[in-house]
Amino acid sequence: MPDGTGFVHHACLYGTDAEFLAMAVPFVRDGLTAGEPVLAATTPANIDLLRRALGERAHALDTAETAYFGRRPVERVSAFLRYHDRRARPGRRVRMIAEPVWNGKSARQVAEWKRMESGLNVVLSGLPVWMICPYDTRSTPDDVVRAACATHPARVDGERLIPCSAYADPGAYVAGVPLPRAPAPPGAARCGPTARVPVLRAFARDRAAAAGLAGERLALAVLAVCEAAGYLLAPxxxxxxxxxxxxxxxxxxxxxxxxxxxxxxxxxxxPPGREAAPEDGLWLARTLTDSLDIRTQGPLTRLTLHIPDPHDAERL
Amino acid sequence: MVHPHGVRQRVHVGDLQPGDHACLLFESDEERASTLRDFVRGGLAAEDKILYLSGGRGPAGPDALLDACRLPGLPAGPAGRVEVVRLAEFVSGRGHLETLALLRRLRTAARRSREEGYRALRVAGEPCAALPDGRGPRVLGALGVARLLRYEAMLAEEFAGAGALALCQYDTRCCEPAALAAFASAHARSVEADPLVRTEDLTVVRTYRPQGLRIEGVVDAGAYRHLRDALRSVAAVRGDVCLELSRLEFLDLGGVRLLMTFARARAARHCTVELAGMPAHLRQVITLVGWDRTPGLRLGAAHA
Structure with missing residues (x-):
């Protein structure tokens, strides 16, 4: 059992309900016995399985339908941190079963989630959380299952811990999994270069309006761009x-x-904490957009923000 | 409750121009003093002559006036540039304001200020303060109110030219709502204190009903210092504070954080901060960050 001082990140590749329970039941049971908060963010079917297997102990288990526990990577991280903040007890580790949804995702989304799985080792580093990420090999694409062994330092099989020899340093891993990128078309509108945020803000507003955004959605698009620009300009x-x-x-x-x-x-x-941090604005930009990609090439930094257009019916 | 500013054009007191006849309906001594301070300071800056109509408890002379305005040591200019006239001189034995005598006095002062080369005569005063202690329009009766309204109408006519401007202050605590409405409607303009912040992109105004600030324009990294200073200016307000945001064009995350920090500080004093008229997207941002749980914070109705 890992010590309780820092973030521990394990994968679990399971191919049957029994294999899922062989990992999940002892993990949850031991956590509850130790007085630790335990979360199962997985599919409704797995939550059902787990509850039945736990019997009376299931009453103490926190659960979340994983598809809604952070729909995008940045929201997922926020959801983990929020759970930790709300449930953590002094001196006690927090346990999480965190099974991402992989089916039906676009190539960009799959890449983003793979990168996040790797990034968790950095972003949550130091947090007293033991997280096991189950991967259902019956339905998860092969490349995703392979990626699990590169993004988790170890995997569990039942209660057995197996180091992942393919585990990669997160920085190196994400460099090898770039997000699909379409370069700017020749006719793209341009502004700057400038150090003046008001100029960038006016441009962002004009382009958002030209794209048909209005009201709250326009204001949020402008805010996302300004926060990203403010982050780059801050030095x-x-x-x-x-x-x-x-x-x-x-x-x-x-x-x-x-x-x-x-x-x-x-x-x-x-997400922003009690004290201001340089990356607060970038978090907001990530949260307000569908995707924010950061690329650096020598001295050049490129931030690409995808903002849903007016045809996004979820926001009608 | 009478709307303090009615439908008259509201201007910052420092923006008053010769020919203006404006009113301030105040409900605290702080608001009266703050507005008077801006009025006097503006007059000194604009090379106006200043005449203050002082009531029973008002300043007795120019130095006392500058002290009351918290402008001690400010050069008042040549002798006679700041003048204090006791309103008691214009109250009859029966306790009525002798409006014609007062107007004659003001007319003479305006003529003299022109002769002395001033841009304008700048008059401020509290007409109700002319009445003996303890009396006000609540006991003034319809006749007394009518008498004051006649004075205001004549003053408006007298000062319609370019050589003078007047600020008439009425204390809402001792006037009936109907009388207040009538006094307010006798003026073409109402005033509020000068902005605490006025830059190209941002204006922050101290408000008194409710106590707080009205924040207009753009708050980004370049404006944090101004916003922080403005918030500090209402840190000592007793009770709840309202930040009116309906004319806010842009507020970035760092600016929102300043508001949250302010709310937490107020919560420590068992007071709240209401964000009123907040643009809908800002409510979403505050909720996304989790700051909607900030102690002391109240999210008012969103601005349509």
Whole structure:
């Protein structure tokens, strides 16, 4: 059993209900016995299985239907942290079963979730959480199952711990799993380079309005761009060039900045805390967009924001 | 309750121009003093002559006036530039304001200020304070109110030219709502204190009904210092504070954090901070971060 001082991140590759329970039941039972908060964020079917197997003990188990426990990676991290903040007890570790949904995701989303699985080792580092991420090999694509062994330092099989020899340093891993990217079209609208946020804000607003966004959605799009720009400009003595174009389903903003501070791929995954932190605005930009991709190439940093366009019927 | 500003054009007191006849309906001594301070300071800056109509407990002379305005040591200019006139001189033995005599006095003062080369005569005063201690429009009766309204009408006519401007202050605590409405309607403008912050992108105004700030325009990293200072200026307010945000065009996350920090500080004093007229998207942002649980914070109705 890992000690309770830092983040422990294990995968569990299971191919049957019995294999899932062989991992989950002792993990939950031992946690509850130790007085630790325990969360199972998994499929409704697995929650049912687990509850039946736990019997009376199931009353003490926190559960969440995983598809709604953070729909996107940044929301997922926020959900983990929120659970920890609300449930943690002094001196006690928190246990989580966290099974992502993989089926039906787009190539971009699969890449984002793989990167997040790796990034959790960095973003949640130091948090007294023991997290096991189950992967159902009956339904999960092969490449995702393989990725689990690269994004988790070890996996559990029942109660047996097996180190993952394919585990990769998160920085190196995400470099090898780039998000699909369509370059800016030649006709993309341009602004800057400039260090003046009001100029970027006016441009962002004009492009959002031209894309058909209005009211609250327009204001949130402008805010996302300004927070991303503000993050790049914060070190001072740099300028940001902003481009915008429309793709089916999305308004895309691309911010280019030479000479800003080094930006790691997991920047902006932690929600703002009690004290202000440099990445707070980037977290908001991530949260307000469908996707925020960070790429660095030498001194050049590129932030690409995908914002759902007016045809996103969920936001009608 | 009478709306303090009615449908008249509301201006910052520092923006008053010669020819203006404006009123301030105040409900606290702090509001009266703050507005008077801005009025006097504006007059000194604009090379106006200042005449203050002082009531029973008001300042007795120019130095006392500058002290009351918390402008001690400010150069009042040549002797006679700041003048204090006791309203008691214009109250009849029966306790009535002698409006014609007062107007004659003001007319003379306006003419003299022009002759002395001032831009304008700037008059401020509290007409009700002319009445003996303990009396106010609540006991003034319809006749007394009518008498004051006649004074206001004549003053408006007298000061319609470019050589003078007047600020008439009425204390809402001692006036009947109907009388207040009538006094307010006798003025073309109502005033509020000068903004605490006025930059190209951001205006922050101290408000008194309710106590708080009205924040207009853009708050981004370049404006944090201004917003922080403005919030500090209402840190000592007793009771709850309202931040009116309906004219806010942009507030970034760092700006929202300043508001949350302010709310937490107020909560420590068992008071709340209401964000009124908040743009709908900001409520969403506050909720996303989890700041809607901030102690002391009340999220008012969203701005349509």
């Amino acid at each position: 001072g003595d740099v300028r940001v060039a902003l481009r915008a174009w429309e793709e089916p389903g999305a308004l895309v903003y691309e911010l280019l900045c030479a000479g800003s501070r080094p930006v790691h791929a997991f920047a902006g995954f932690r």
